[in-house]
Amino acid sequence: xxxxxxxxxxxxxxxxxxxxxxxxxxxxxxxxxxxxxxxxxxxxxxxxxxxxxxxxxxxxxxxxxxxxxxxxxxxxxxxxxxxxxxxxxxxxxxxxxxxxxxxxxxxxxxxxxxxxxxxxxxxxxxxxxxxxxxxxxxxxxxxxxxxxxxxxxxxxxxxxxxxxxxxxxxxxxxxxxxxxxxxxxxxxxxxx
Ligand SMILES: Cc1cc2nc3c(=O)[nH]c(=O)nc-3n(C[C@H](O)[C@H](O)[C@H](O)COP(=O)(O)O)c2cc1C
Numbered sequence: 156x157x158x159x160x161x162x163x164x165x166x167x168x169x170x171x172x173x174x175x176x177x178x179x180x181x182x183x184x185x186x187x188x189x190x191x192x193x194x195x196x197x198x199x200x201x202x203x204x205x206x207x208x209x210x211x212x213x214x215x216x217x218x219x220x221x222x223x224x225x226x227x228x229x230x231x232x233x234x235x236x237x238x239x240x241x242x243x244x245x246x247x248x249x250x251x252x253x254x255x256x257x258x259x260x261x262x263x264x265x266x267x268x269x270x271x272x273x274x275x276x277x278x279x280x281x282x283x284x285x286x287x288x289x290x291x292x293x294x295x296x297x298x299x300x301x302x303x304x305x306x307x308x309x310x311x312x313x314x315x316x317x318x319x320x321x322x323x324x325x326x327x328x329x330x331x332x333x334x335x336x337x338x339x340x341x342x343x344x345x346x347x
Contacts, residue, residue, distance in 0.1 A: 156184040158334060159227035161220070163191050163234035163245025170277040173317035174309050175233045177324060178275065181331035187223075191244040194220060198247045205254035209263050217251045224299055229271040229334045232292045236278040236285045236308075241292060249291050255298040272301030273330045279313040305330035 160178070164171035167190060179186050194216040204212040211217055224230050234245040241249070258264030274292040278285040289306055296304050307330055309323035317323060 156228045156335065157226075158182055158184055158186045158229040158231060159223055160186065160188040160231040160233055161191065161224070161245075161248065162188055163232070163242045163248065164277075165192050165242070165244065167192070169235070170309070170312040170317050171233050171235050171275070174275050174277055174307070174323065174327065175231070177317070177327045178231065178273075178331055181328055182335065184228075184335060187227075189220065189223065191248055196220070196244070196247055196251070199250035199253045201253075205257045206261070209254070209258045209261070211251055211254040213251070217248075220248065221251075221255075225267075227270075229273075230296065230299055230301060231273045231275060231334070232296065232304075233275040234277075234288070234292070235312075236276050236288045239282070239284045240288050241276075246291065249295040252295045252298050259298065266298055267300035269302065270300040271334050271336070272296045272299070273305040273307070273334055275327075275330070276306075276308045277312050277317065278308060278310045281310040285310065305333045 160175050162171060162175055175188060196217060197213055197215050232245065234242045237243065255264060274289055276288055285308060293304060307323060307326040309317050309320055
């Protein structure tokens with residue numbers, strides 16, 4: 156069992172990394188963390204080549220990252236909330252999922268059977284609007300076969316370090332349990 160964590164924070168030792176560190180400590184399986192800031196990754200430019208070629212033609216690291224996500228048993232998207240959505244590095248990655256969306260729309264791609272996954276977010280404050288950042292992450296994970304990701308939002312990082320957030324730690328514990336389970340059930344309803 157291999158879990159791939161895709162980290163969309165620009166800070167390798169930031170709040171999001173502190174949250175993924177909590178998760179990694181709880182996971183009994185092999186785990187790889189990929190920092191998007193270390194990848195050569197451009198945003199989708201809507202060139203529409205994927206509509207005829209069923210793949211993205213931009214020559215960068217996306218194909219490699221996609222292969223890693225597809226071969227992992229579980230995929231975790233971790234990112235800070237920026238203006239109530241995902242950070243730009245994470246949105247850049249997700250924009251490239253357009254090739255999967257186009258392939259699905261033309262009937263040449265079907266997301267694989269159930270894959271486990273999770274979305275981990277950190278946010279500087281506690282605004283309820285921050286939850287909207289889950290939406291693009293859910294849409295992208297669905298294209299990888301993750302229909303019911305565990306979802307954790309760790310708020311207030313401006314004033315409280317992630318490691319002092321007891322509630323977030325408990326949610327991470329539940330997410331780790333969910334990620335390694337083989338039950339086709341959605342994650343516990345206590346999650347955001
Ligand atoms: C451009 C930008 C936009 C942000 N927008 C929000 C926001 O909408 N809501 C919020 O609570 N925090 C916001 N923040 C704060 C970050 O979400 C928070 O500091 C996060 O925990 C940083 O994680 P990191 O240390 O992994 O980068 C924003 C930060 C930046 C740089």
